[in-house]
Amino acid sequence: MKVKRALVSVSNKLGLDTFVQALTDLGVEIISTGGTAKFLEEKGVRVTHISEVTGFPEIMNGRVKTLHPKIHGGLLADRDNHDHMLTLKEHGISPIDMVVVNLYPFEEVSGKRGVTEAEIIENIDIGGPTMVRAASKNFKSVAVVTDPRRYGEIIDEMKASDNQLSLETLRSLATQAFHTTAHYDFVIANWFSEGVSDFPPFKLLDFEKIQDLAYGENPHQRAAYYAEVNARRHLLSRVTQLHGAELSYNNLLDLNSARELLREFSLPAAVIIKHNNPCGVAVAENISAAYDKALAADPVSAFGGVIALNRIVDEELAAKLAKNFIEVLVAPGYVAECLELLTQKPRTRILVNEERRKAVSGEPDYRRVMGGLLV
Template identity: 60%
Template sequence: MSKIKRVLISVSDKKGLVEFAQGLKTHGAHILSTGGTAKALRDAGVEVTDVSEHTGFPEIMDGRVKTLHPKVHGGILARRDLESHMAQMAENGIDPIDMVVVNLYPFEQTIAKPDVAFEEAVENIDIGGPAMVRSAAKNHTHVAVVVDPADYAAITEEMKKNDGALSQETMRALAAKAFDHTAWYDGRIASYMSQKVSSRVKFPDRMIIQLEKTQSLRYGENPHQDAALYKLTD
């Protein structure tokens, strides 16, 4: 079991956010946050610390650089079972971060808009978010990573049963979902960008094919088989 003591929250989809943060607070979790997420939580009466205050470094370049800092990624990536990692954290004033709650800039929704400008699409390519998600997912033995608001209720319930802790099984499942999330996100970006290149290779050496589930089926080729129908994304 891993006790959740410090949580970094930075989300574009704020559905269910306040209730989830309030649940974290009941277990004594300290919340770090950025920009609009921090404002939404404060407006709802949830106490948060700005990431810029935590790192001692301001958000710069119109928010392009907010969380790309050793006090963030060191706190996420440090292995708690290695004395050398813990010593380096202490030497550099880095506090461990036990949970990362992130969902990414809405790139897919942006490019779905009719006549969207290329520049607008590029500005909605998230950099810091995927970096934190991947860092947390890599170190999932020690850090929980949450990318889907649909998981908030189950996480809250498990923490309630385990005095603010999550099981290794849950943390590994969340990590797998996180890597799926970033892989899909990067696939959509790669597909969009390749369509904007005039010298695009007609038959590239590698292709990324992304499928979306449209419905579950009664059975597969035989009655004892489970099946579902998928479609190609645009």
């Protein structure tokens, strides 16, 4: 699909001027709306205002800009459908080959303190999602760009192929676009549900993949770790792996149990988990003593377990840890000399947990059951 004409209407203008200038340099005509057009013109980019295309001004403080047949006809016309193209010609509608849209920052605004309901509602985007969905439905004919991080790759592909974008790229952009609008509606629906009930009639959850895992519950199974989109924290949000093999499904189950239990303690504490069960938990005056006590609870089960600590690992503790086989070790930090000793064991996964937040009540807890969810 060759890009000749693009409609640009964004809230987040990061990198936009560079991207649109590159499109202009490739001979692409730029149509734009309101604040986006003003921004681009101030950057020296030539644009055609949306009202010049529709023959109708933006009205209702910008609530109605792009909701017009000359826009959506140009987006929804299937280029391979003769009747569609004939209809465009009959009504004087020109095809639009690319839509560059990101949506009003509803999630950001609704999360601010002191913001009014009217301000939040004004950040419910209507025209943006409508264009995104129209272009995505017609993805074989229209490129839909919703993520500024993809500007570079799009320009590179167009430069290398006479303004063409491959079907693979078009499908990838449409997939991302539908996820974008789905998440957007998800956030809005949840906002409307807030305050109605602690347990509203519908519960929507949205997750994104963080990483693939080494294997599933059993070695022949596949697995991946997903986190709630824009969660304030999640299992690996402040965790960095310093050493060892990829984390597995069972590693994360045990790590979750270990971290949840460890967060209950302010004194130096050690938690040892095996097969998702605590086999040693202790507090003491220092972290080395806490580990000794936790290990003494069940030294047999501790073999190949997950060990979580809430203090930095020093040389004394590292020497003790090195004597045992550990699947996963997580701590707030490690003295440099300790890492040299601990990394001699290639199978041990060594993690740093930089989270300092203590347990917080009031956050919902979800448990999967057969065909359902406990909240």
